[in-house]
Amino acid sequence: MKFKISSNSTSIQISAPFKESRKMLVVQKKPAHVKTFQRGLNLIQQGNFDEAEKAFKAILLVEPKALDVRMNIGYIAFKKSDYARAYDIFKKITDEVPNDVESLNRLALSAMYLGKFDEAESSLLKCVEAKPDHFDSWMNLCALAGFMHDEIKGIQYATKALTIRPGDANAYVNFGSTLQACNRPKDAAHAFETALLLDKKQIGAVVNLGVISAQFGDDAKAIEYFDKAIQLSTLNDATRVEEATYYKSMSFLRLGRLKEAWSLYDYGFAKSLTHGRGPRRSFHVPQWDGERLEGNERLMCWKEQGIGDELMFLSCLPQLQQKTENLIVECDARLVSPLARSFPNIQFREAIYYDDIDHSSVYDDFDVHIPLGSAFGLMRQDLDAFSQATPIIKPMPELKDRLSKRIGIGDGRLKVGICWRSGNLSATRNLHYTALSDWLPIFSARSDVDFFNLQYGDFVEEIKNTNRHYNLHINWWPDVDYKNNLEALFALSSSLDLVITVGTAVSTIAASVGTPTWLMTKPSWTTFGTDRFLAYPDVTLFRTSLDGAVNDQIEAVAHALKCLPTKY
Incomplete structure (x- = not known):
C-alpha cells in the first residue's frame, strides 16, 4: 500500500x-x-x-x-x-x-x-x-x-x-x-x-529505496533498486513486481529513455497499485498496438488521470488521427465541446463506464482500445517525435472576443494570468505550490501589467485579502466557474499575453491554446530527461532544485517579467 x-x-x-x-x-x-x-x-x-x-x-x-x-x-x-x-x-x-x-x-x-x-x-x-x-x-x-x-x-x-x-x-x-x-x-x-x-x-524496503533515489535525482540507482526487487520476488510477490516495474518505467521517462519506459508503462494499471494510473478498465476487445488501422476498424482512446495529464497526452491527437479513419476519444466531459470544435473529424464523448470492478464500457462501437497515456507513448517513441507538437485547442471565437474586450486587450498593458497552487495540498505536495503572498516580487516587477486569476477552487478570500493588504488589483470574475467551465478558461487563456503558473492543469490549459506559459516546477518526468516541457512548444520552465520548493523560483520569474518588452 x-x-x-x-x-x-x-x-x-x-x-x-x-x-x-x-x-x-x-x-x-x-x-x-x-x-x-x-x-x-x-x-x-x-x-x-x-x-x-x-x-x-x-x-x-x-x-x-x-x-x-x-x-x-x-x-x-x-x-x-x-x-x-x-x-x-x-x-x-x-x-x-x-x-x-x-x-x-x-x-x-x-x-x-x-x-x-x-x-x-x-x-x-x-x-x-x-x-x-x-x-x-x-x-x-x-x-x-x-x-x-x-x-x-x-x-x-x-x-x-x-x-x-x-x-x-x-x-x-x-x-x-x-x-x-x-x-x-x-x-x-x-x-x-x-x-x-x-x-x-525485504522487497518493500528495496522498492522504497528506489523511490527515494529517484526523488533525489538518481534514477540510474533507482532502476538498480527496482531490478533488485524484481529479482528478489517470488510467486507471492506479484504486487511488488508490478509496482517496481511501473516505478522503473517512470525512471526511464525521467532519463529520456522513452522506448524502454513506454514498454513498461502499462504496469501502472496493475490493481495492486493504489496510486498508479487510473481508472483501471477492462475491455472485450484488444488493446491497440500502434499499427495503422485499415477499413472500418474503429479505435477508441480513453481518458486517464486528471485534466492536466489528459491535455498533455492529447497533444498527440494530430498524429493519432493519422493512424485511423475512425477515431473515438472518450474524455473529460468539460473537454468534449472544445475538442470537437478543434478536431471535427474525430468523435468525442464523455468517458463514462459501468460502476463495476472492471469499469467496463457502456459502449460497444469500437474494435480496439487504448488508454490515452499509452497512445501518447506510441506517438512519442523518441525525443525527435516531440518536434511535431503544436497547440491543439481552438477557443470559442465569440467567447474569446468577449473576454478579450473584458480584459482590455489593446490598451498597451501586459495581460498576465496566474495560478499559484493546486486544490489538493499535503506535506509533500506543498513543495510544488506557493501561497499568493509569495508572488509579491512578481506583482511589483513592473507597473504596466494587469494580472488575471486562473486559480480554481477556494481562492476568493485569498485574492481579496492579498489585494487589500498589499494594495493590489488581481482581477477575478464571480461569473466564471474556473474549475468546470473550460471553454471560458481556454478563451481567457488565449486572450492573455502570458500565463505564469505552478504545476497544475492551468499550465496545459494555457499551453494547449498556444499562450506563452511560464511554469514554476520541481524536476518532473514530464520533461523526459530534457530542460523543456516537450508536449507543447510555448512553455518556459523555471525549475527548482530537487530538494527545493517551487517558490524558490519567484525571484527568477519576477526578473524575467521585468525584462520583457512592453508588449510580450
Whole structure:
C-alpha cells in the first residue's frame, strides 16, 4: 500500500495476517478433506488461484461453514483483486464470529481497497481495543492511514507497531513510508535500510529505496533498486513486481529513455497499485498496438488521470488521427465541446463506464482500445517525435472576443494570468505550490501589467485579502466557474499575453491554446530527461532544485517579467 509521493509512491507493508489460513478449524470426519485442504494451500503457493478455489469449494460442499476454508476463498478473491467479493466473504464471517481479530483484519483490508475507510478503521480499532498489543492490527491501521493520506495517524500507528516488535522489518517499512509522506526522505531511507539489515529480502524496503533515489535525482540507482526487487520476488510477490516495474518505467521517462519506459508503462494499471494510473478498465476487445488501422476498424482512446495529464497526452491527437479513419476519444466531459470544435473529424464523448470492478464500457462501437497515456507513448517513441507538437485547442471565437474586450486587450498593458497552487495540498505536495503572498516580487516587477486569476477552487478570500493588504488589483470574475467551465478558461487563456503558473492543469490549459506559459516546477518526468516541457512548444520552465520548493523560483520569474518588452 502506498502514500502518494510526487510521481512515485512509497510502499506500505500489508501486515502478516493476510496470508492463506493453514489450520483446519473444523475437524473433518474424512481424511480426504484434510488432503484437499492441503492441496488448496499448495496451489495457492504456486499462484494457481482458480484451482485452489475449486479445491476449497469442494470441501464446502460437505462442510459449508468451515471457517478457514471460507477464509482462504476470501484470500484468493483478494489476491485476484476482487475486493468486493473478498469483502462480502469476510463480512459474513465477522457477522458469525464478531470478535475474531484475524477475520476483522481481513475485512478491514478488503474495505480499504474498496474505499470504505471508516468501516476499515472501525474494524481495526475494535481489534486493538480487544488486543492492545496486536501487532498486525497496528500495522494495518498504518496502512489505512496511508490510504487516507493521514500522516499524523500514520506516524502514531507505525511507532506503536515498532514498540511491539522493534526488530520487525515490515514495521520499519511502514515507519519509513510514514516519514516519506511527511517529506522526510533521508529519515525514511534510514528506516528502509534498517529493514534490510533485519531482512535482506525485504522487497518493500528495496522498492522504497528506489523511490527515494529517484526523488533525489538518481534514477540510474533507482532502476538498480527496482531490478533488485524484481529479482528478489517470488510467486507471492506479484504486487511488488508490478509496482517496481511501473516505478522503473517512470525512471526511464525521467532519463529520456522513452522506448524502454513506454514498454513498461502499462504496469501502472496493475490493481495492486493504489496510486498508479487510473481508472483501471477492462475491455472485450484488444488493446491497440500502434499499427495503422485499415477499413472500418474503429479505435477508441480513453481518458486517464486528471485534466492536466489528459491535455498533455492529447497533444498527440494530430498524429493519432493519422493512424485511423475512425477515431473515438472518450474524455473529460468539460473537454468534449472544445475538442470537437478543434478536431471535427474525430468523435468525442464523455468517458463514462459501468460502476463495476472492471469499469467496463457502456459502449460497444469500437474494435480496439487504448488508454490515452499509452497512445501518447506510441506517438512519442523518441525525443525527435516531440518536434511535431503544436497547440491543439481552438477557443470559442465569440467567447474569446468577449473576454478579450473584458480584459482590455489593446490598451498597451501586459495581460498576465496566474495560478499559484493546486486544490489538493499535503506535506509533500506543498513543495510544488506557493501561497499568493509569495508572488509579491512578481506583482511589483513592473507597473504596466494587469494580472488575471486562473486559480480554481477556494481562492476568493485569498485574492481579496492579498489585494487589500498589499494594495493590489488581481482581477477575478464571480461569473466564471474556473474549475468546470473550460471553454471560458481556454478563451481567457488565449486572450492573455502570458500565463505564469505552478504545476497544475492551468499550465496545459494555457499551453494547449498556444499562450506563452511560464511554469514554476520541481524536476518532473514530464520533461523526459530534457530542460523543456516537450508536449507543447510555448512553455518556459523555471525549475527548482530537487530538494527545493517551487517558490524558490519567484525571484527568477519576477526578473524575467521585468525584462520583457512592453508588449510580450
